[in-house]
Amino acid sequence: MENIESSNTLQVSLIINCINTEIVDVISKTLKPENKILADKTKIKMEKKSKTLRIEISSESTIMSLRTTIDDIFHTIQIVKKVYQTIQKHKT
Numbered sequence: 001m002e003n004i005e006s007s008n009t010l011q012v013s014l015i016i017n018c019i020n021t022e023i024v025d026v027i028s029k030t031l032k033p034e035n036k037i038l039a040d041k042t043k044i045k046m047e048k049k050s051k052t053l054r055i056e057i058s059s060e061s062t063i064m065s066l067r068t069t070i071d072d073i074f075h076t077i078q079i080v081k082k083v084y085q086t087i088q089k090h091k092t
Contacts, residue, residue, distance in 0.1 A: 010066050014055040016077060024053045027080050031055075031073060042069060 018024045028046055041060040046053060055073060059066045 008060050010059050010061075010063060012057045012066065012070060014057070014070070014073065016053040016055065018051050018053065021048075021051055023080065023084055024048050024051060026084070027053055027077055030076055030080055042066070044069075 016024075016027065018027070025048070028048055031044075031046065042065065043058045045056040047056075048054075057066065057069060059069070
């Protein structure tokens with residue numbers, strides 16, 4: 001992944017390990033529209049590899065803004081997890 005370097009840039013890497021590639025795809029597709037509404041100072045890149053989703057966040061905004069973005073990502077992942085578990089429970 002490409003690095004964005006600046007003296008005022010905050011960077012965070014999140015590695016999300018999933019139980020299968022289907023969940024990686026769902027999380028990636030779910031986050032895609034949300035990533036488009038970010039402030040101009042924040043960029044998100046995602047890379048899928050098998051059962052892993054790597055999320056790179058670079059921001060020239062405040063640390064609180066970055067934290068909010070990360071919280072939103074974790075919230076979305078938690079929703080995907082709960083929906084997936086519910087679907088799996090009803091399949092059996």
